Amino acid sequence: MAAREGIYGLLAEFDTPGELIRAAQQARKDGWRRMDCYTPYPVEEAAEAIGFHRNKVPLITLVGGLMGLTAMFLLQVWISVLAYPLNIGGRPLFSWPAFIVPAYEWTILFAGLSAAFGMLALNGLPALYHPLFNAPNFRDGATTDKFFLCLEALDPKFDLVEAKKYLESFQPVSVVEVEY
Amino acid sequence: MASGEVKDSPRRDPATGEYSVIAPGQTFRSVTEKITRIVLTPTTPLGWLAIFGVGGALATMLLVALTWLFLEGTGIWGITQPVAWGFAIINFVWWIGIGHAGTLISAILLLFKQSWRNSINRFAEAMTIFAVVCAGMFPLIHVGRPWLAYWMLPLPLTMTVWPQFRSPLMWDVFAVSTYATISIVFWYIGMVPDFGTMRDRAESKFAKYAYGLCSLGWRGSVRHWARYETASLLLAGLATPLVLSVHTVISFDFAVAVLPGWHTTIFPPYFVAGAIYSGFAMVLTLAIPLRKFYHLEDLVTERHIDNMGKVMLATGFIVAYGYAMEVFMAWYSGSHWEAFMMWNRMFGPMGWSYWVLVTCNLAIPLTTLWSRKLRTSIPFMFFISIVVNTGMWFERFVIVVTSLYRDFLPSAWGTYRATRWDYMTYVGTLGLFTALFLLFVRFLPMIPMSEIRTMLPGARITPKKAEEASD
Numbered sequence A: 001m002a003a004r005e006g007i008y009g010l011l012a013e014f015d016t017p018g019e020l021i022r023a024a025q026q027a028r029k030d031g032w033r034r035m036d037c038y039t040p041y042p043v044e045e046a047a048e049a050i051g052f053h054r055n056k057v058p059l060i061t062l063v064g065g066l067m068g069l070t071a072m073f074l075l076q077v078w079i080s081v082l083a084y085p086l087n088i089g090g091r092p093l094f095s096w097p098a099f100i101v102p103a104y105e106w107t108i109l110f111a112g113l114s115a116a117f118g119m120l121a122l123n124g125l126p127a128l129y130h131p132l133f134n135a136p137n138f139r140d141g142a143t144t145d146k147f148f149l150c151l152e153a154l155d156p157k158f159d160l161v162e163a164k165k166y167l168e169s170f171q172p173v174s175v176v177e178v179e180y
Numbered sequence B: 001m002a003s004g005e006v007k008d009s010p011r012r013d014p015a016t017g018e019y020s021v022i023a024p025g026q027t028f029r030s031v032t033e034k035i036t037r038i039v040l041t042p043t044t045p046l047g048w049l050a051i052f053g054v055g056g057a058l059a060t061m062l063l064v065a066l067t068w069l070f071l072e073g074t075g076i077w078g079i080t081q082p083v084a085w086g087f088a089i090i091n092f093v094w095w096i097g098i099g100h101a102g103t104l105i106s107a108i109l110l111l112f113k114q115s116w117r118n119s120i121n122r123f124a125e126a127m128t129i130f131a132v133v134c135a136g137m138f139p140l141i142h143v144g145r146p147w148l149a150y151w152m153l154p155l156p157l158t159m160t161v162w163p164q165f166r167s168p169l170m171w172d173v174f175a176v177s178t179y180a181t182i183s184i185v186f187w188y189i190g191m192v193p194d195f196g197t198m199r200d201r202a203e204s205k206f207a208k209y210a211y212g213l214c215s216l217g218w219r220g221s222v223r224h225w226a227r228y229e230t231a232s233l234l235l236a237g238l239a240t241p242l243v244l245s246v247h248t249v250i251s252f253d254f255a256v257a258v259l260p261g262w263h264t265t266i267f268p269p270y271f272v273a274g275a276i277y278s279g280f281a282m283v284l285t286l287a288i289p290l291r292k293f294y295h296l297e298d299l300v301t302e303r304h305i306d307n308m309g310k311v312m313l314a315t316g317f318i319v320a321y322g323y324a325m326e327v328f329m330a331w332y333s334g335s336h337w338e339a340f341m342m343w344n345r346m347f348g349p350m351g352w353s354y355w356v357l358v359t360c361n362l363a364i365p366l367t368t369l370w371s372r373k374l375r376t377s378i379p380f381m382f383f384i385s386i387v388v389n390t391g392m393w394f395e396r397f398v399i400v401v402t403s404l405y406r407d408f409l410p411s412a413w414g415t416y417r418a419t420r421w422d423y424m425t426y427v428g429t430l431g432l433f434t435a436l437f438l439l440f441v442r443f444l445p446m447i448p449m450s451e452i453r454t455m456l457p458g459a460r461i462t463p464k465k466a467e468e469a470s471d
Helices: A017-029 A044-049 A057-083 A096-122 A160-168 B028-040 B046-072 B087-111 B115-119 B121-142 B146-152 B168-201 B205-215 B222-255 B267-293 B302-332 B336-347 B351-363 B378-404 B420-443 B449-453 B464-470
Strands: A007-014 A035-038 A147-152 A174-179
Touching (some): A007 A017, A017 A035, A017 A044, A017 A147, A035 A044, A035 B222, A057 A096, A057 B222, A096 B222, A147 A160, B028 B168, B028 B449, B046 B420, B087 B115, B087 B121, B087 B168, B087 B267, B087 B378, B087 B420, B115 B449, B121 B146, B121 B168, B121 B267, B168 B205, B168 B222, B168 B449, B222 B267, B267 B378, B302 B336, B302 B378, B336 B351, B351 B378
Antiparallel strands (some): A007 A147, A007 A174, A035 A147
16 A cells, blocks of 8 residues: 555544443444444444444355366366266266265365455454554553544545534543554 | 253353353453463373373374385385275375364354354364364375375476366365464464463563563554454454365365265265264364363353264254265165165275274264253263264274275276384374374463353453442
8 A cells, every 4th residue: 555644543442341342333423434444343233323234244155166067077087987987886987976075075175265265355364463453542542441433534524623523522531643 | 153052051141131151250350360260380290191101102203103104105004905094094184184173263263143152162163273183184194105295286396287277186285274374373363362361471581581572572452353253254254165175175186086885975064064963073082181270161061062072963864864865875776886886885894994994983872962961971971982982983994995996897806904104103193183282272371261251251341330339
């Protein structure tokens, strides 16, 4: 990512998930879109509050699984029928029931790898640098016991003074500016 | 939560009726500190060093045994005709079975929303991976020329030889390699948020870098969490049929052969239940000393031990049914060979091994695990876990050896005697497992913090009014 200047956003810190969710819901209602919540464990209600309802991980997993199934089954058929036909006790070369097991295993293998790497890719991870890590209170709290709401400067509604006042109306523990 | 709780227990939430498995008085921060301190302390406990020393020494012995094996070949083992499958296959099945409880705890209990598993799933998964490492070694060294093991993979080799996909031994390659891969991925993905916590709490620069790299830059965005939760659930949903298929495929190695004692349809379910039975025993063997040594009694509570005892009781009875069916079918099939095999298994020269198995797997655990008092007695449960681990090893010994050593032709009968190299290899893998597990305990968060947080009272989302009133 190209280095940017200035402010990434404003970060409000809350002590409880309930306060965070109420603030996020209100901000969404008031027209904020470029915002995110940061929590030390999954808080589904906060994702709902900022309007994040569905994700593409299941679709990626399904496609991956079907690819694994097809790839392994066709590979076995190609090997056993065309590339290296072996007469095993007079069984037919295309003995498909025996091919089910490896194909089944590869369905799971590909689906599982797609779920894991698909999730990471959609999340934009690994990303070892992020402006939020510059916030003094973020690293101690976001992975332990604090709940954060970040209004990002890219939102068209964003104005440093106004947004700060707006966030303070939710009575957070603190509101800090996050720099790039 | 499971029913049948003690109604007036202090851990029972009067408002929701839910029964907390975590001891009261824990906050997000106290839990985080309790778990990270074990890893982030610069001093290594002496006890850790001592046990690691023993494990490391045994792992070195494994290296010696393997070096001699590679120089001399499998002739140094006790395997011969007619018992061509000896310790290597027994240990392979035993280790893989142990691994299965880890996947069961992390995947199946997650799908069933059994949140008590959250405290124990991380180290149960670690146990799975290290058990699979030990297990995977055995078929490789058993092939005799392990440097040619890659022939088992469908690779475009220059000699245009391809694997034979109608063999269950080939299915094994895919089942076990998929199992190892998915277990590692599931385990690692589960640790990513905790690596973030470790990164943010580490003091030393090196630890910050190391955990920072492992955390992949995790920052706890709720969008990330949502996808993460979906991926975890999907991985759990995929690991469940996987774990059932792995031991099923391993049982096919036996069941597809036409040998009396192997050629039965009861094998797949009976192998899977046995795997879970021995796996839970191993979780107990590991969890009981760990919680004591690291003072984790608040997180891994008596209720965990009790629940694991219940799972062992249930799977133990499935295993008992499997044994009963083997005996019944030996009689009911009317097959002379089947009947002789079962008689020989019970009363032949190696009959003692059958009775060790019956004592350790049926007589002791299935009579005592009914008692809640005994299930919550920590020393007793540790004892039971060792008994069941022993019994399950003997089960595989009985299946492999007593089915092979007296087959159809009396002139071909033989016997089996393990050599010192067999014992060294087996004990060596126990050492390797111990050493790997201790490294895990020392350097990685052994209890999943992010999952524990969801179970704490602070995670309850209170309505606005109640919160204001409490202020």
